[in-house]
Amino acid sequence: MSMSREEEGDKAWGYxxxxxxxxxxxxxxxxxxNRQDIAKAIKASPELTSVHLTELRHTGDVRNAEWPDGSKLxxxxxxxxxxxxxxxxxxxxRAG
Numbered sequence: 001m002s003m004s005r006e007e008e009g010d011k012a013w014g015y016x017x018x019x020x021x022x023x024x025x026x027x028x029x030x031x032x033x034n035r036q037d038i039a040k041a042i043k044a045s046p047e048l049t050s051v052h053l054t055e056l057r058h059t060g061d062v063r064n065a066e067w068p069d070g071s072k073l074x075x076x077x078x079x080x081x082x083x084x085x086x087x088x089x090x091x092x093x094r095a096g
Contacts, residue, residue, distance in 0.1 A: 019044060019052050021087060024061060024076065028084040032065075032075040056080070 022042040027033060033041075039049040053074055056062040061080035064072045076084065 019048070020056060020061075023049070023052055023056060024080055024084050025087060027062065027074060027076045028081065032073045034071060034073055038074065 019042060023038055026038055026041045035046055035049055035053065039046045042049065053062060057064065060077055061083055062074050063077050064074045066072050
C-alpha cells in the first residue's frame with residue numbers, strides 16, 4: 001500500500017527532526033565540533049548536515065565560530081541546551 005503525499009511529507013518531516021535532534025544531542029556531548037565530525041556522528045552527508053546546522057542557527061539553537069583559516073566550529077546556545085534537556089526529559093518519560 002502506498003503512502004499519500006501528506007503521509008510522505010510527515011515521514012520526511014520526522015527524518016528532518018531526527019537529524020536536528022541528533023545534531024543537538026551530539027553537540028551537547030561533544031561541546032563543539034566541525035561539520036565533518038557532526039556528519040560522521042549522525043551518519044549524514046556533510047552537505048545535509050550543513051543545511052541542518054544553518055536551520056538550527058536560524059532558530060537560535062546553535063552558533064558557530066569561524067577561525068582565521070576559514071574553518072568553523074559549531075556549539076549549542078543556551079536555547080539549544082534547553083532543547084537538549086527537553087530531549088533528556090522526553091527520554092526519561094518514555095523509559096519510565
